[in-house]
Amino acid sequence: MKVEESRIPIMSLPAEERPRERLSAFGPSTLSDKELLTIILGSGIKGNDVGHLASALLKLLDTSDLHCTVDQIRTIPGIGRAKAALVAAALEFSRRRFVPAKNKITSPADVLPLVRHLADRPQEQFLALSLNGAHEVIKLRIISVGLVNRTLVHPREIFAGCVKDRAAALICAHNHPSGNLQPSAEDHEVTRRLTASGEILGIPLIDHIIFTQEGYYSFLEHDGLGQ
Structure with missing residues (x-):
């Protein structure tokens, strides 16, 4: 099932549906990542609405572990030095203020709050969560961004981060843009390969x-x- 991103310009939306107005009315937690970025960016340029800029920026941030330089952000057409500096400053401020909690995974439901913000992505995002011996999350990584209906992953890409983290276990997760929760044949095959690789490396895939x-x-x- 193909999921297409809306191309409706932000200013064409009814006032009550625009991100800034929705944030004021309902709070920032109700907005998607893209909507939050449209507020930070403020405006687009002729022929490139702020919503489209936010989508491009979100794709860059998803694949860079949120560590982007001003020059990297400026590679997006329509984002100049001033906007790029604003985004870089916002990212750095959030890193300095954010103290990660010890997220202990005791059941699959414990993973959902850590990945839910990626559920609305139009492409599959494959994630790896490395865990310590107490099953606390060491790091969450986006391993790959795939097609509309699938993403391609290789065990070496996933376990490289686990080895670096000295992880004791691994959980993988990915979104289904179609909304269908049933695993595909490829999902089963990836799970089998990762399970086998984890047994060899001594870093078991636990879900x-x-x-x-x-x-x-x-x-x-x-x-x-x-x-």
Whole structure:
């Protein structure tokens, strides 16, 4: 099922549906990542609405672990030095203020709050969560951004970060833009390969989770891993 991103300019929306007005009325937690970026960017340029700039910026941030220089941000057509500096400053401020909690994973449901903000992405995002011996999250990484209906991953890309983190275990997760929570044949194959690789490396895959805006599917809870 193909999911297309809306191309409606922000200013063409009714006032009550615009991100800034919705933030004022309902609070920032109700906005998507893209909507938050449209507020930070403020405006677009002729032929390139701020919503389109926000989509391009979001794609860059998703694949850069939120560490972008001003020059990297400026590679997006329509974002000049001033806007790029504003975005870079906002990212740095959030990093300085944010103290990550010890997110302990005791069930698949504990993973959902960490990845839910990616559920509305129009492409599949494949994530890896490296865990310590107490099953606390060391780091969450976006490994790859794929097509509308699938993403391509290789075990070496996933376990490289786990080895770097000295992780004791791994959880993988990816969104289904179609909204269908049922795993595909490719999802089963990826799970089998990662389970086998984890056994060899001594970093077991303890779950593979598919998530949408409506809920999640856990291989551990349903079929078991590698089945």
